[in-house]
Amino acid sequence: MSINWSDQAGRREFLKLAGGLAGSAMLPFAGNALAADNLNFFTWSAAVDTVKSHLTAFEKKYGMQVAYNNAPWAQYRDTMITKFVGNAPLDVLWVSDSWLPEWADAGWLVPVDGYPELMKYNADTDDFCLKSMQYKGKQYGLTYYSDYMAFFYDEEKLTKAGISAPPKTWEEVVQQSLKIKQAGLSEYPLMLSMARESWLIEFLTALVYSHGGRFVDDAGNAVMQDPKKGAHQALQWIVDAVQKHKIISPACVELGELNGLKAFSSGNHAFAMLGRYRVRSLNDPKQSQIAGRVKQALMPAGPGGSNATVGWMRFYGMTKQAAADKTRAANAAKLIEWFGGKADGQQIPETAVQRHRQRLRRQVAVCRSGHPGRLQEVLRHRHVRKAAEARAEEGRGQPLVRRMGRGQRQRMAIRRPREVDGRGRAEEVRADLDRPEEAELIARTAATAIVGWGES
DSSP: OOOOOOTTOOHHHHHHHTTOSSOOOOOOOOOOOOOTTOEEEEEESSSHHHHHHHHHHHHHHHOOOEEEEEEOHHHHHHHHHHHHHTTOOOSEEEEEGGGHHHHHHTTSEEOOTTOHHHHGGGGGSOHHHHHHTEETTEEOOEEEEEEEEEEEEEHHHHHHTTOOSOOSBHHHHHHHHHHHHHTTSOSSOEEOOOOSSTTHHHHHHHHHHHTTOOSBOTTSOBOTTOTTTSSHHHHHHHHHHHHTSOOSOGGGGGOOHHHHHHHHHTTOOSEEEEEGGGHHHHTOTTTOTTTTTEEEEOOOBOTTOOSOOOEEEEEEEEEHHHHTSHHHHHHHHHHHHHHHSOBTTBOOTTHHHHHHHHHHHHHHGGGGGTOHHHHHHHHHOHHHHHHHHHHHHTTOOOOSOSOOTTHHHHHHHHHSGGGSOHHHHHHHHHHHHTSHHHHHHHHHHHHHOSOOOOOO
């Protein structure tokens, strides 16, 4: 089956074909009656206990109450739009960069450029994050976290099918999936979540970018309908994968990201597209039946495309309601700084882990420059060790990397750094970095595995 595209095909037609990015179903989230001087903070359902802990400290510091509510990430966008339209009490909230133009144009979010106490953090913020919070020359918040869409594979399934290396192109994904399918290892080798939920835009964008396409041009004009530069090739590949090759389940349009994660973790598939931070749970024996077997590859490239994927940035934003009152706006800015900046001069999201992670990010920049020799320095950098020690002290000493060739000893070095001396660990790193094709992935995985809170 092919998709019929015309010169007149536009935004509405694409959204229908893509499964309706906006969605329509949502659950009501009723709150208690709120005092007039309360701040209202809304997030998706991630790290709820941590958020509550930080809110308690904020309330104690400033003597003000914060009414906190959350909704599942999958329904978050629909939930917030309903609240915006219904004029529900909202002051500060988590925002995805994907929604910024829509929410800003609708007047639901306001710029924070006028708050010097927030703007001072720009000097310590990556350019990618700053640009993700900016729209039409205005900045709309402070960073929560950033990540990217990853392509994972079950190494054991590939080995059993006689496949020596993961696919580098989407055509190779088809060929390897057919081989795995014929071997009886998986009925639908590729797990792809296409349900109408908040994750859908990231899944689609990764596919479109890797096929060399775009949704809009540099001027913001829609080009998604362009058969060569738009989304056509990526969507056609999905249709063929489902209906022609039968390597993706037809139920993918009903499969949400969380259920897709569970399906891949259960060993039902050989390949999966998921947020990069999911590697932690995928390789956790307590959460995954394929722990230790999950590896990350570059995003497959489409014809004329590249190994490009999509990165995203989530941030703390302020609503129009908060900005309407000077005192309320000032208090909202304090709350944004407490979470997105510093609280009493300290970074608070993950205490010692956060401090070392921020320093490590600056070192990780070399991963993008393609200098394998310097990647060794990144992995041996003291902030990897310090962050691992901090995680262990907090009782969360999960291994940062499970894909090292010398596996067990390296995992011990990460989980319990004091049990393996620095020289021994450096030798392990060098041994793995001798494989140039994996050097960047190993370094990036190790450096970014000290993850933020993410979505749930």
